[in-house]
Amino acid sequence: MRILVVGGAGYIGSHTARVLRRAGLEVLIYDNLSTGFEFLAKGFEMIVGDVHDSKKLLEALKRSDAVMHFAANHYVGESMANPRKYFRNNVEGGISLLNAALDAGTKYVIFSSTCSVYGSPEKMPITEEYPRLPVNPYGISKVFFEQALESYDFAYGLKYASLRYFNACGADEGGEIGECHEPEPHLIPLALRAAGGFGGELQVYGTDYPTPDGTCIRDYTNVVDLAEAHVKALQHLMAGNPSFTVNLGTGEGSSVKQVLSTVEEVTGKKVPHKIVPRRPGDPPALVADPTKARQLLNWKTKRSLRDSVSTAWKWMQKQQTLAGV
Numbered sequence: 675m676r677i678l679v680v681g682g683a684g685y686i687g688s689h690t691a692r693v694l695r696r697a698g699l700e701v702l703i704y705d706n707l708s709t710g711f712e713f714l715a716k717g718f719e720m721i722v723g724d725v726h727d728s729k730k731l732l733e734a735l736k737r738s739d740a741v742m743h744f745a746a747n748h749y750v751g752e753s754m755a756n757p758r759k760y761f762r763n764n765v766e767g768g769i770s771l772l773n774a775a776l777d778a779g780t781k782y783v784i785f786s787s788t789c790s791v792y793g794s795p796e797k798m799p800i801t802e803e804y805p806r807l808p809v810n811p812y813g814i815s816k817v818f819f820e821q822a823l824e825s826y827d828f829a830y831g832l833k834y835a836s837l838r839y840f841n842a843c844g845a846d847e848g849g850e851i852g853e854c855h856e857p858e859p860h861l862i863p864l865a866l867r868a869a870g871g872f873g874g875e876l877q878v879y880g881t882d883y884p885t886p887d888g889t890c891i892r893d894y895t896n897v898v899d900l901a902e903a904h905v906k907a908l909q910h911l912m913a914g915n916p917s918f919t920v921n922l923g924t925g926e927g928s929s930v931k932q933v934l935s936t937v938e939e940v941t942g943k944k945v946p947h948k949i950v951p952r953r954p955g956d957p958p959a960l961v962a963d964p965t966k967a968r969q970l971l972n973w974k975t976k977r978s979l980r981d982s983v984s985t986a987w988k989w990m991q992k993q994q995t996l997a998g999v
């Protein structure tokens with residue numbers, strides 16, 4: 675059985691490709707390398723192509739039994755400044771992929787959704803019943819694609835899993851791949867770079883949130899745990915179950931200050947940082963209720979925040995050594 679991993683040269687897609695291979699599945703990567711990296715796809719067959727290229731995509735889909743769709747732009751701030759880019763890539767590109775999947779006779783689509791579909795909920799933890807109320811074009815683009823999947827299932831019987839990730843973090847335990855975004859928007863790699871002295875001082879956006887220590891709380895979910903959920907989601911659909919949407923998170927929130935102390939514990943170094951004003955649009959807390967994923971898929975996270983910080987640190991140090999820094 676072969677899985678087409680669209681966006682497989684990116685952070686979460688490349689980790690999932692490895693987990694799929696470990697589960698005995700064949701992987702074909704399709705990526706335009708716009709934010710991904712060739713070395714993350716090393717050891718896999720990769721077609722360099724864009725999701726808008728329906729002809730190329732159709733050929734790749736015809737060779738595959740299911741598709742996992744990771745390809746998207748995903749910077750909230752950028753989506754506010756340049757919504758056109760987000761609707762073009764995440765919505766138009768997504769629909770191009772869905773139409774090619776229909777034409778190829780693909781039966782299953784696993785989609786990288788996000789907690790951004792919820793906007794700024796006041797009640798934690800967040801269950802899947804919470805309404806979709808996105809507050810930025812990135813979140814809107816993901817809600818659109820979720821709804822397109824629902825319509826295509828209703829009309830054409832295309833089975834899907836919408837997996838709403840919370841904050842992905844960590845790296846493959848083998849140290850071969852890890853998080854690689856340019857620019858890097860995520861707290862853990864930025865804090866590690868600051869601690870290691872190969873990134874600038876970390877900016878902490880706001881210490882006056884209504885949270886116990888005043889900093890924002892997020893649900894940091896290990897990337898390999900996330901990848902493993904994709905295998906379970908696919909197996910669930912292949913067993914003949916209906917399409918579904920689930921949160922993928924740990925169910926536990928960590929504040930920015932708690933993340934910084936974990937980074938300091940793991941690295942044995944201080945994280946140079948300065949407190950700056952809040953960023954517009956950052957909700958105080960986003961924490962998943964992962965009960966549905968446990969009940970439906972028998973999935974829960976196995977790796978702690980400390981495990982994620984340790985694997986990310988190991989990978990980052992290796993990158994620095996390779997770069998001769």
Ligand SMILES: NC(=O)c1ccc[n+]([C@@H]2O[C@H](COP(=O)([O-])OP(=O)(O)OC[C@H]3O[C@@H](n4cnc5c(N)ncnc54)[C@H](O)[C@@H]3O)[C@@H](O)[C@H]2O)c1
Nearest residue numbers: 681683684685686706707708709710724725745746786842
């Ligand atoms: N990183 C997170 O914490 C997080 C959280 C929630 C949801 N997500 C979602 O997970 C998915 C993967 O995120 P990531 O962090 O791995 O991002 P990433 O940027 O590392 O990976 C995305 C990959 O898709 C490819 N791509 C983008 N547009 C393409 C196009 N038009 N055609 C072909 N390939 C294209 C990129 O080159 C890249 O390899 C995204 O859909 C994102 O919205 C990520």
